[in-house]
Amino acid sequence: xxxxxxxxxxxxxxxxxxxxxxxxxxxxxxxxxxxxxxxxxxxxxxxxxxxxxxxxxxxxxxxxxxxxxxxxxxxxxxxxxxxxxxxxxxxxxxxxxxxxxxxxx
Amino acid sequence: xxxxxxxxxxxxxxxxxxxxxxxxxxxxxxxxxxxxxxxxxxxxxxxxxxxxxxxxxxxxxxxxxxxxxxxxxxxxxxxxxxxxxxxxxxxxxxxxxxxxxxxxxxxxxxxxxxxxxxxxxxxxxxxxxxxxxxxxxxxxxxxxxxxxxxxxxxxxxxxxxxxxxxxxxxxxxxxxxxxxxxxxxxxxxxxxxxxxxxxxxxxxxxxxxxxxxxxxxxxxxxxxxxxxxxxxxxxxxxxxxxxxxxxxxxxxxxxxxxxxxxxx
Numbered sequence: 001x002x003x004x005x006x007x008x009x010x011x012x013x014x015x016x017x018x019x020x021x022x023x024x025x026x027x028x029x030x031x032x033x034x035x036x037x038x039x040x041x042x043x044x045x046x047x048x049x050x051x052x053x054x055x056x057x058x059x060x061x062x063x064x065x066x067x068x069x070x071x072x073x074x075x076x077x078x079x080x081x082x083x084x085x086x087x088x089x090x091x092x093x094x095x096x097x098x099x100x101x102x103x104x105x
Numbered sequence: 106x107x108x109x110x111x112x113x114x115x116x117x118x119x120x121x122x123x124x125x126x127x128x129x130x131x132x133x134x135x136x137x138x139x140x141x142x143x144x145x146x147x148x149x150x151x152x153x154x155x156x157x158x159x160x161x162x163x164x165x166x167x168x169x170x171x172x173x174x175x176x177x178x179x180x181x182x183x184x185x186x187x188x189x190x191x192x193x194x195x196x197x198x199x200x201x202x203x204x205x206x207x208x209x210x211x212x213x214x215x216x217x218x219x220x221x222x223x224x225x226x227x228x229x230x231x232x233x234x235x236x237x238x239x240x241x242x243x244x245x246x247x248x249x250x251x252x253x254x255x256x257x258x259x260x261x262x263x264x265x266x267x268x269x270x271x272x273x274x275x276x277x278x279x280x281x282x283x284x285x286x287x288x289x290x291x292x293x294x295x296x297x298x299x300x301x302x303x304x305x306x307x308x309x310x311x312x313x314x315x316x317x318x319x320x321x322x323x324x325x326x327x328x329x330x331x332x333x334x335x336x337x338x339x340x341x342x343x344x345x346x347x348x349x350x351x352x353x354x355x356x357x358x359x360x361x362x363x364x365x366x367x368x369x
Contacts, residue, residue, distance in 0.1 A: 002166075004168060020160075022159075022162065022165065027318075068162075068318035068319065069162045069318070
């Protein structure tokens with residue numbers, strides 16, 4: 001599963017920083033049928049969370065209306081040096097994560 | 106007497122009708138001075154998505170391709186072992202594909218060259234056409250040539266493929282009885298339902314099509330076009346589509362490689 005994260009490596013204390021995250025996922029709705037008329041099983045990510053040194057700073061619930069390869073862009077305030085943890089969890093509980101180290105000066 | 110007159114009328118009509126109405130599309134090439142990449146026909150939002158190197162979803166495959174390029178599989182030699190860590194030796198290469206393979210005399214596109222490398226130099230099985238791994242590697246290699254003008258050789262052994270591709274382009278096919286040229290040479294810039302007809306250049310492929318919700322090859326796009334005119338599509342990676350790819354590359358000569366493009 002390919003994940004792309006865009007976040008600054010350094011920020012000054014109190015600065016509002018933009019975080020972007022994208023994951024390769026087909027987000028199959030469960031409403032489509034294949035060429036033989038069989039229902040294509042639903043396969044969607046249901047939850048995205050971003051934690052900053054363990055503290056939840058952004059979360060999103062996904063539903064079948066979300067396009068494939070979901071892309072999120074959001075902001076947080078840089079308070080201290082630490083780890084940004086991005087986690088996606090699908091309907092079956094499988095999850096994918098990526099981390100980014102942020103230095104606050 | 107009446108019958109003779111009717112035949113005379115028919116003969117007269119057949120002789121005086123312009124060639125287009127007689128069933129043969131005009132074979133004039135697209136003039137160089139009006140050549141425009143498919144990007145020019147996109148909605149502003151789609152164009153912005155292609156221009157943003159983070160938001161452009163095609164980069165998911167570029168990233169994947171870069172990883173595959175650097176890593177050997179099961180102890181095999183990595184692509185990077187021969188072509189340089191950042192693919193430095195391949196910069197600009199994609200702009201000259203498809204080309205005729207000197208050893209076999211066959212036309213190969215980038216997908217074909219990658220699979221040839223896997224079999225001959227890496228002892229790996231070829232990847233399936235349109236598999237995520239082959240798309241990723243193709244996109245990565247093409248992306249190394251981003252900005253390079255398309256320039257292919259259609260002389261010598263390539264000439265026969267070029268002719269084959271050109272014939273395909275100008276031949277009416279399918280239940281709608283349309284040739285590629287009738288949309289992309291004669292009516293580009295006009296509307297086909299809600300969409301603007303492009304000139305049909307392949308310089309942004311593999312491209313992320315919003316309709317597909319994934320990255321896809323030029324051959325998949327050709328396949329869709331054939332289905333669109335209700336013609337029997339050719340297999341992906343077939344000689345016919347490779348020949349069309351060559352004709353399109355010659356036709357797009359001078360346009361910069363845009364991989365990964367974003368298309369409607």
